[in-house]
Amino acid sequence: MKTNLKEEFQSKWSNYFGHTPLPISFFFADDPGDVPVASPGKDWSCLIGELAQVRKGKSMAWNEPVTHCGGARRYLGFADSLRPNFEYFLSCGIPEEMEGERYIQTPEMVKTFMKTIHTIPSEGKYIIFKRWDMLDEKDEPEAVIFFATPDVLSGLFTLSVFDQADGNGVITPFGSGCSSIVYYAYHENRKDNPKSILGMFDPSARPWVPKDTLSFTIPMKKFEKIVTYMDETFLITKTWDSVKKRI
Numbered sequence: 001m002k003t004n005l006k007e008e009f010q011s012k013w014s015n016y017f018g019h020t021p022l023p024i025s026f027f028f029a030d031d032p033g034d035v036p037v038a039s040p041g042k043d044w045s046c047l048i049g050e051l052a053q054v055r056k057g058k059s060m061a062w063n064e065p066v067t068h069c070g071g072a073r074r075y076l077g078f079a080d081s082l083r084p085n086f087e088y089f090l091s092c093g094i095p096e097e098m099e100g101e102r103y104i105q106t107p108e109m110v111k112t113f114m115k116t117i118h119t120i121p122s123e124g125k126y127i128i129f130k131r132w133d134m135l136d137e138k139d140e141p142e143a144v145i146f147f148a149t150p151d152v153l154s155g156l157f158t159l160s161v162f163d164q165a166d167g168n169g170v171i172t173p174f175g176s177g178c179s180s181i182v183y184y185a186y187h188e189n190r191k192d193n194p195k196s197i198l199g200m201f202d203p204s205a206r207p208w209v210p211k212d213t214l215s216f217t218i219p220m221k222k223f224e225k226i227v228t229y230m231d232e233t234f235l236i237t238k239t240w241d242s243v244k245k246r247i
Contacts, residue, residue: 001139002224009227010133016235018247020152022132024054025141025220026182028077032061032126040066047072048177048200049208051129055147059130071176075183076127077120087111101204103174113174120186127182143185144223146216147209151247153198155235156216159226160196162233169222172198177205181217189219196222 013022038050038060045068054060064078073079083089085098087107093100104110128139135141146156161169173184180199188194200206200215209215218226234240 001135001137001141003137005224005227006132006135012227012230016230016240016244017152017155018244020247021055021147023144023146024051024129024131025135025139025144026127026129027139027141029061029126029128032128035059035061035128035130037061037063037126038066040068044068046177046205046208047076048205052208054129054131057131057134059128059134061126061128063126069178072178074119075176075179077186080119082114086114103203117183118187120183141220142189143181143220144218145181145185146218147200147213148216149212149247151243153214153216154243155240156196156218157198158234159230160218160222162229163225168195170196170198172201175199175202177202177208177215181215185217185219189221191219191221194219194222 010022013020036059047062047067047069050060050062062076064073067073067076067078070079070083074082085094087110088094088098088100090110091100091104091107092102104113130139130141132144146152148156157170161167163169171184171188173180175183177200180197180202184197184199188197196219197217198214199217200209200213
């Protein structure tokens with residue numbers, strides 16, 4: 001990570017967003033080092049819920065064996081396969097055999113959608129999540145992930161479109177909670193003009209975050225630019241001062 005970026009962002013974040021919690025980030029590594037690996041547990045668990053401890057400041061690493069959810073294993077790059085009859089699971093289900101999530105209308109539409117999903121290449125055995133202030137200089141985050149309320153989201157959204165002449169600096173793609181903060185961010189970070197991702201609309205992930213919270217993920221390539229121009233944006237205006245008082 002670029003020298004002084006951590007301190008520079010923390011200073012600006014505190015100045016413009018008050019006591020709003022710091023974001024978290026993720027990166028891949030062959031070895032977790034001194035970062036503890038998540039417990040495998042015995043029951044199914046949602047990655048979004050497990051990230052609550054990272055948001056509190058505890059760095060954590062996951063690999064395939066300790067990632068409970070099949071969808072998370074795929075969207076985090078640990079697996080390329082899908083559960084049998086996945087097209088029915090995501091849509092209408094199979095009577096007396098499988099309850100469908102009913103997130104897409106038909107199995108055929110699910111198959112078409114899944115053709116657009118390209119697995120993250122295996123870049124390491126572990127994915128490591130850290131809160132921003134826990135990052136080391138040697139860490140190379142792929143993206144910065146905010147769990148934010150509407151007022152904070154308005155600031156992050158406007159920062160993301162500030163340098164976009166067409167106003168399209170944010171995307172809201174369909175997908176699981178973990179895909180919105182990892183999968184799409186990973187692929188956006190490899191584009192010349194990456195976009196931020198507004199997410200956590202997945203009903204299955206909603207119980208794992210506060211009711212007034214969504215995610216806003218900024219690919220690192222874009223995030224580094226945003227930090228450089230924060231001091232020339234709406235954040236220095238009286239308009240933002242009025243919003244900041246409510247945050």
